[in-house]
Amino acid sequence: MLLLEHPHVFTLGRGADSSNILSGPAELESLSVEVHETGRGGDVTYHGPGQLVGYPIISLRPDRCDVHRYVRDIEEVLIRTVADFGIVGLRISGLTGVWVGNEKIGAIGVRIARWITSHGFALNVNTDLSYFRMIVPCGITGKGVTSLSRLLGRDIDLEEVGTAAAGHFGDVFQRSMMVSTGAPGEGQP
Numbered sequence: 521m522l523l524l525e526h527p528h529v530f531t532l533g534r535g536a537d538s539s540n541i542l543s544g545p546a547e548l549e550s551l552s553v554e555v556h557e558t559g560r561g562g563d564v565t566y567h568g569p570g571q572l573v574g575y576p577i578i579s580l581r582p583d584r585c586d587v588h589r590y591v592r593d594i595e596e597v598l599i600r601t602v603a604d605f606g607i608v609g610l611r612i613s614g615l616t617g618v619w620v621g622n623e624k625i626g627a628i629g630v631r632i633a634r635w636i637t638s639h640g641f642a643l644n645v646n647t648d649l650s651y652f653r654m655i656v657p658c659g660i661t662g663k664g665v666t667s668l669s670r671l672l673g674r675d676i677d678l679e680e681v682g683t684a685a686a687g688h689f690g691d692v693f694q695r696s697m698m699v700s701t702g703a704p705g706e707g708q709p
Contacts, residue, residue, distance in 0.1 A: 521640075521689055521697070522575040523682045526567035528553040530655055533562035533629050540564040540656040553651070560639035562616070562629035563659030570646030570669075572681050578693065580635040591616060591628055593692050594641050598626035600688040601643065601681065607671055615660065618643075623666035627658060645669060645681050 530541055530553060540563055541548075541555065548555065567573055580590060592611075598618040599609040602625060609618040609625060618626035626643045644667035652665045668676045683699075690697040 521577070521686060523686065524573055524575075525569055525571060525678065526573055528566075528568045528651060530555045530564055530566055531558045531560075531629075532556070532564050533558060533560045535561070536563045537659060538564075540659050541654065542656065543654040547654070551651075553654070558629070558631075558639065560629035560631045562627075564655050565627050565629065565642060565658055566647075566651045566655060567642055568647060568651055570644075570648065570667075570678065572643040572645050572678060572685060574640045574643070574685060574689075576637050576640050576689065576693075578637050578695065580632065580637065584693075585635050587630075587632055590632065590637065591630060594628050594630070595626070597685060597688045597692050598628075598641060598643055600692070601685045602626070602668065604684045605668055605672065605676065605681075607668065615663075617658070619663075620666055620671060623664040624657065624660075625666050625668070625671075643668075643681065643685065645678050646675050 532538060595611055595618055602609040607620060609620060612619050616628050617624050626641055628641045629639050631638045646669045647667045649665055649667060657665055686697045
């Protein structure tokens with residue numbers, strides 16, 4: 521599983537409605553926000569500094585070949601992660617992701633090909649939530665977004681959140697997790 525931060529970017533899933541990007545090209549350029557189409561499911565979302573983005577790359581064979589189960593398991597990873605910081609994350613029936621009240625704290629957009637996963641999740645940790653006003657997040661109206669730092673009233677160490685997420689991923693998916701930092705080949709197992 522790769523854990524990282526992205527520069528400011530809006531990504532569009534396979535079925536995304538590009539009109540869910542509310543800002544025009546000039547505003548996006550002035551704020552250095554790139555737009556990229558992706559092969560994941562879901563609509564438009566924001567990635568940026570202060571957000572933990574996770575890309576699990578695992579085989580779901582032989583006993584986890586169920587897309588809905590996989591997405592629910594990713595939600596479980598995020599629910600357990602935010603719980604480590606005293607936040608109660610929930611599922612909302614009919615909506616993907618992790619919610620605190622009526623606000624999304626964790627978004628999920630996956631791709632599964634030959635039962636190998638790619639893409640993944642975005643957990644708002646110290647995320648500048650103002651960028652979400654430039655889109656209709658995940659194509660969902662009437663709901664907001666939040667972050668750990670907003671809920672807790674302080675900045676949260678992103679590495680600490682990443683460590684928690686990796687541990688919970690290992691537990692939920694029954695995988696051994698080894699930590700490597702830096703460029704490939706430079707990390708310590």
